[in-house]
Amino acid sequence: MSVVKPKDLALTEERLAPGHRLCPGCGEPTTVKLVLKASDDPVIVCSATGCLEVSTSIYPYTSWNVPWIHSAFENAAATAAGVEAAIKALKRNGVYKYDKVNVLAVAGDGGTYDIGFQALSGAFERYHRIVYLLLDNEAYMNTGIQRSGGTPSYASTTTSPDGKVIPGKLQTKKQISRIMVEHEPAYVATISAAFWQDLIQKSKKAFAADGPAFLHSITPCPRGWRHADNLTIELCRLAVQTCIFPLWEAEKIDGKMVYKLSAPSKQIAKNPDKKKPVVEYLKLQGRYRHLFKPEEKTELINQIQEWVDTEWDIILERCGEK
Amino acid sequence: MSEEKSWREIPLGGLTWLHSSEYKTGEWRSFRPVVDHNKCTRCMQCVIYCPDIAIKYKPDVNMIEINFDYCKGCGVCAEECPVHAITMVKEKE
Amino acid sequence: MSKIVKQEMMGMNGDTACAYAVKQCNPEVVAAYPITPQTIIVEVFSEYVANGEVTTEFIPVESEHSAMSTSIGAAAAGARAYTASASQGLALMYEMLYIASGLRLPIVMTCVNRALSAPINIHGDHSDAMGARDSGWIQLYCENSQEAYDTVIQAWRIAEHKDVLLPVMVNIDGFILSHTLENVAVLPDDAVKKFIGEKKIPVVKKPSGELTPYVLHPDYPVSMGAIDLQDYYFEHKRQQAEAMKNALKVIKEVGEEYGELTGRRYGLIDAYMMDDAEIAIIVMGSTAGTAKYAADLMREKGVKAGVLRVRSFRPFPRDDIVKTLSKVKACAVLDRSISFGSYGGPLFTEIRSSFCYECEKPIIINYYYGLGGRDTPPNLLENVFSELKRIVETGKIGEEIRYLGLREDSIDSVNYKAELISFKDLNTGNIGGK
Known part of the structure; x- marks a missing residue:
């Protein structure tokens, strides 16, 4: 696919409008507006309950320049499946004007890893032609930063707080995108707004896919991660550079899911020296502050590094880089 | 804010009837981005990254323009500008 | 037509x-x-x-x-x-x-x-x-x-x-x-x-x-x-x-x-022999068919029995129901669900409250029936009509909330009650006396 020129991207119609009430520096709107720009065809958006939904639809206002529906928290994929099915049937009955309409389901980590997983898994198994965008800010931010299946180890949340005995979340982050690959859909990719060229290319592939596509975005939350508002994109970048959130895609080719690294992750695979230590990513975030203060908890930081290395190895292996 | 309507005056089903561009989030700002247009290379990074869709590129004048009705002052543009053409200055009281 | x-x-x-x-x-x-x-x-x-x-x-x-x-x-x-x-x-x-x-x-x-x-x-x-x-x-x-x-x-x-x-x-x-x-x-x-x-x-x-x-x-x-x-x-x-x-x-x-x-007309309610009915059963769903049959049997005995079937529960056709029942002397509302802790089933409470400010109103009693598919044969509904007839004749209402088709209970049995023990008692087998 051809490279998108920055000016062309800047001038592409905005499908998400200003005046939304997401926090300053929120990672969500950048990803959402970019993914929406990647579709050349009309898009209908089905939002799960969450920050994006409440902040873009405070009645009587809306920030959506495209048709948009929110019904509940755990069912973005099922609602999107209904929209897709309706369009299919209306086309069959000869009353639909458009040949191709993209249906985009958007949900956070709560609506994807946890409460919404059943609906997501079902919709992917049934092979609806929908694009599912996961905005992973690694906790239930809308209700005030509670742990989710997507919260990484030792991150402090309001339901996995760092206490005198327990240093934040004790479990590891669920590998949701690999689980989605095992559904053998048309397309799965991880994206980071920092690498917008990669994000646009993958979104285009997702919209062009002839079956379900899953886009997993690392989405910093200045409130929940307790980082400075201006560091949102830098954290998106560091997540990739440290390999805690590698960029890859898996495409169904001849019935088989083929993994492939992209952008900096591909370069890191070729040149492992480029892989930054995860501590660089952790130290910018207040949710990991207890790992550094009052004294540095080297053992816990090392455990996170080991986890990152193990998961990175798995990805390298899947991508045939090992 | 709009004048509040009665139940007979609004559409059914909770359908929205105002666009958020009528809602000014610029009031939230405590720091304001200031662009040095001489330094600016029109690379578009700020336009692409702006979470508030508050930075536009104006091709007729070949300049970027920040809409302070919406800019919440997060500072992502200043942080990401590769030539440091944007600085954040404190808003006056 | x-x-x-x-x-x-x-x-x-x-x-x-x-x-x-x-x-x-x-x-x-x-x-x-x-x-x-x-x-x-x-x-x-x-x-x-x-x-x-x-x-x-x-x-x-x-x-x-x-x-x-x-x-x-x-x-x-x-x-x-x-x-x-x-x-x-x-x-x-x-x-x-x-x-x-x-x-x-x-x-x-x-x-x-x-x-x-x-x-x-x-x-x-x-x-x-x-x-x-x-x-x-x-x-x-x-x-x-x-x-x-x-x-x-x-x-x-x-x-x-x-x-x-x-x-x-x-x-x-x-x-x-x-x-x-x-x-x-x-x-x-x-x-x-x-x-x-x-x-x-x-x-x-x-x-x-x-x-x-x-x-x-x-x-x-x-x-x-x-x-x-x-x-x-x-x-x-x-x-x-x-x-x-x-x-x-x-x-x-x-x-x-x-x-x-x-040729099949439908409305909010379905009134069966209600024009001159003195006693009536109010019911929803398939049991209405059985109730109509029981009403026929009562009519054969000269009892002015009728059935009011509520077809639309939401919206609740309050006016139609009041109009149909206002001349009735006594009626029984049959509820096929229990709103636990409520004074009567959902249909009953709604019908009773409909009559709150009406001058003409029947005596209204409530039966829970048919829970979990419990059979409700014609004789049970005949019993309901007989009971309504008795209430009209004697003026004595008795229990307002009743159970239809539930087995007679033995007042001496307390097996439905529980005693409480400590979790540790489980380890010693000390679960109480006989």
Whole structure:
């Protein structure tokens, strides 16, 4: 696919409008507006309950320049499946004007890893032609930063707080995108707004896919991660550079899911020296502050590094880089 | 804010009837981005990254323009500008 | 009437009758999950799809929650959407029921009424639908499979009426209707198609005067399901209340029009020998048929017995009920569900409160009956009439809230009670005396 020129991207119609009430520096709107720009065809958006939904639809206002529906928290994929099915049937009955309409389901980590997983898994198994965008800010931010299946180890949340005995979340982050690959859909990719060229290319592939596509975005939350508002994109970048959130895609080719690294992750695979230590990513975030203060908890930081290395190895292996 | 309507005056089903561009989030700002247009290379990074869709590129004048009705002052543009053409200055009281 | 179309008789159970009606309506989307005793609907409809008899997009969803979510997405995108459920399935989609009605989406669902767990029970009662009585759905209860067929067809017209725009739940009793073979008169396909008509898209007006179609269509960027806070939520609920009120009229109109076509008229209530009735049974669903038979037997004995079947529970036809019962001396309201801790069943409390400020009112007693599919044969209903007759004659009411068809209890037995022990007692086997 051809490279998108920055000016062309800047001038592409905005499908998400200003005046939304997401926090300053929120990672969500950048990803959402970019993914929406990647579709050349009309898009209908089905939002799960969450920050994006409440902040873009405070009645009587809306920030959506495209048709948009929110019904509940755990069912973005099922609602999107209904929209897709309706369009299919209306086309069959000869009353639909458009040949191709993209249906985009958007949900956070709560609506994807946890409460919404059943609906997501079902919709992917049934092979609806929908694009599912996961905005992973690694906790239930809308209700005030509670742990989710997507919260990484030792991150402090309001339901996995760092206490005198327990240093934040004790479990590891669920590998949701690999689980989605095992559904053998048309397309799965991880994206980071920092690498917008990669994000646009993958979104285009997702919209062009002839079956379900899953886009997993690392989405910093200045409130929940307790980082400075201006560091949102830098954290998106560091997540990739440290390999805690590698960029890859898996495409169904001849019935088989083929993994492939992209952008900096591909370069890191070729040149492992480029892989930054995860501590660089952790130290910018207040949710990991207890790992550094009052004294540095080297053992816990090392455990996170080991986890990152193990998961990175798995990805390298899947991508045939090992 | 709009004048509040009665139940007979609004559409059914909770359908929205105002666009958020009528809602000014610029009031939230405590720091304001200031662009040095001489330094600016029109690379578009700020336009692409702006979470508030508050930075536009104006091709007729070949300049970027920040809409302070919406800019919440997060500072992502200043942080990401590769030539440091944007600085954040404190808003006056 | 000459306008009545020729209809074919088909041997069908209630589930198949519903599926057949849906086939003739040919909605764009059917999303359903199987659950006893609704399963036949899903299976039969799947066959129609497999044989190319419908153009419907059938979605065998992974749960009832997704069945309703998918129906919501489909209806919002401008499709006719149908689903069917029962019992636990309806309970699982409970959250989405409120969203379907709140978003004003005219979805049609058959609820094959079944008891709720625990203990698990697959047989008929109204506990499932009664749990959803405040969900903003129109609830119609059918007496037989013919009515199930007829009501599924009428449901679209009611749901999609511009003054209503609410989802409709067509209730049929589990097994008694769903699995029992009956002769059902069916309309020709084109007559059904003509009756329900083309699916129309509502157009609404914004305060600015701008018109917008209420549908997810690429040319009209509407937002549905916004967050609605203290300033407007109440207004939207008021609109729903108004739509429900309008449905009272629309259900009657559609039932009348359907009657012109088929010879079978439907309304909000079904009054059987109520004109001169002194005693009456008020009931919903299939038990009305048995009650009518019992009333016939009483009439043979010279007792002026009648039956009032409530067809529409939501909206509640308060005026029609009061009018029909005002001359009755004593009546018994039969509830096939318990609202635990309430003073009487849901139908009873609503009917009693309807008479609160009426000058002419009958004595009203309440029977719980038929829970978990407990059989309610004619002799039990004859007993109810006899009891009403006794109350009229003696003026002595006795217990107001009663249980019909429950075994006589032995007052000496306390096995239904429990004693409490400490968890540690489990280790020593010290669980108390004999």
